Amino acid sequence: MINDNFKQKKIYVAPMLDWTDRHCRFFHRLLSPNAVLYTEMITTGAIIHGDTAKHLTYNEEEHPLVLQVGGSEPRDLEHCAKIAKQYNYDEINLNCGCPSERVQKGSFGACLMREAKLVGQCFTAMKQSGLEVSIKHRIGIDDINDYEFLYDFVNELHESGCRKFIVHARNAVLKGLSPKQNREIPPLKYDYVYRLKADFPQAHITVNGGINNIPDILIHLKNADAVMLGRSAYHTPYILNEIDNYIYNDRIILKDEIIEKLCDYSVEQFKKGVYIGAIIKHILGLYHGQKNSRLWRQHFSNSVLLKKIQNYQDIIEFFNQAGKLLLA
Numbered sequence: 001m002i003n004d005n006f007k008q009k010k011i012y013v014a015p016m017l018d019w020t021d022r023h024c025r026f027f028h029r030l031l032s033p034n035a036v037l038y039t040e041m042i043t044t045g046a047i048i049h050g051d052t053a054k055h056l057t058y059n060e061e062e063h064p065l066v067l068q069v070g071g072s073e074p075r076d077l078e079h080c081a082k083i084a085k086q087y088n089y090d091e092i093n094l095n096c097g098c099p100s101e102r103v104q105k106g107s108f109g110a111c112l113m114r115e116a117k118l119v120g121q122c123f124t125a126m127k128q129s130g131l132e133v134s135i136k137h138r139i140g141i142d143d144i145n146d147y148e149f150l151y152d153f154v155n156e157l158h159e160s161g162c163r164k165f166i167v168h169a170r171n172a173v174l175k176g177l178s179p180k181q182n183r184e185i186p187p188l189k190y191d192y193v194y195r196l197k198a199d200f201p202q203a204h205i206t207v208n209g210g211i212n213n214i215p216d217i218l219i220h221l222k223n224a225d226a227v228m229l230g231r232s233a234y235h236t237p238y239i240l241n242e243i244d245n246y247i248y249n250d251r252i253i254l255k256d257e258i259i260e261k262l263c264d265y266s267v268e269q270f271k272k273g274v275y276i277g278a279i280i281k282h283i284l285g286l287y288h289g290q291k292n293s294r295l296w297r298q299h300f301s302n303s304v305l306l307k308k309i310q311n312y313q314d315i316i317e318f319f320n321q322a323g324k325l326l327l328a
């Protein structure tokens with residue numbers, strides 16, 4: 001069963017470590033009332049033994065919001081899912097797609113695709129929380145290129161009751177490529193994801209990888225249930241608003257309106273002790289491709305100016321100055 005709140009949701013913003021923190025998600029939510037937002041991956045160890053509140057606290061506006069976790073120990077994952085439920089996340093997602101060496105050392109991420117039975121146990125344990133549980137994975141690992149490997153992985157989970165899959169349509173390469181390189185090579189194979197949807201019509205299948213424009217999104221939505229955007233949502237965030245306008249007929253939200261709301265948010269966060277640069281760094285792509293956007297970006301990433309901010313009037317002035325640069 002798929003959570004009713006999610007049935008109509010077509011656009012997901014990917015979990016991205018160091019990028020999709022709560023400030024970034026607040027910004028994305030201003031752009032898109034409809035997108036499903038993901039946290040960065042948080043390990044079970046960090047949730048259980050670290051500063052749980054720091055890792056899991058978010059702004060109410062961020063719903064619908066999915067917590068992505070990294071781990072492979074069913075009891076720890078169950079514990080984390082129960083905590084996520086207390087924090088009122090809308091869903092919990094298990095990372096079976098990250099190829100980094102650090103993650104491999106912890107025996108989770110993409111290497112779990114070789115351990116379908118264990119992932120099934122993790123799923124069953126997480127389900128004890130009562131939260132919707134989804135799995136994000138690749139189409140294969142290393143030189144395993146046959147569709148059957150992917151089919152068997154998903155089938156094992158489907159038999160455990162999992163009905164929600166987010167599929168990054170390229171193989172994970174566990175040795176020889178950095179995670180960054182592995183987001184470009186090997187080539188994407190969307191047809192594998194489409195085949196999954198045909199083979200598991202009851203499952204909710206989201207396609208991910210290299211998607212960055214509305215015409216392509218429309219093609220994907222004919223073959224899968226939803227689309228997940230990663231880097232395009234981060235580097236050219238206004239696409240989120242354009243998509244909402246196109247798909248849901250939502251009104252266009254002007255960039256200046258977004259900036260006004262972000263200025264208020266920055267003031268509010270500053271009063272709580274947040275460094276403004278931690279918010280601003282996520283919005284640098286807002287005016288991408290527009291006249292003077294480079295000047296605007298330089299102003300917002302100027303660490304000397306950022307360090308001079310002492311009070312909330314300075315923040316308002318800082319935003320005003322940026323606005324003037326755009327009009328120059």
Ligand SMILES: Cc1cc2nc3c(=O)[nH]c(=O)nc-3n(C[C@H](O)[C@H](O)[C@H](O)COP(=O)(O)O)c2cc1C
Binds near residue numbers: 016098209211
């Ligand atoms: C900076 C960065 C950090 C990422 N961190 C995560 C992560 O924490 N968990 C995860 O499942 N995928 C992570 N990814 C992968 C993305 O979720 C996504 O699958 C990948 O970027 C492909 O989508 P895209 O081509 O739309 O960017 C990350 C990607 C980037 C660029």
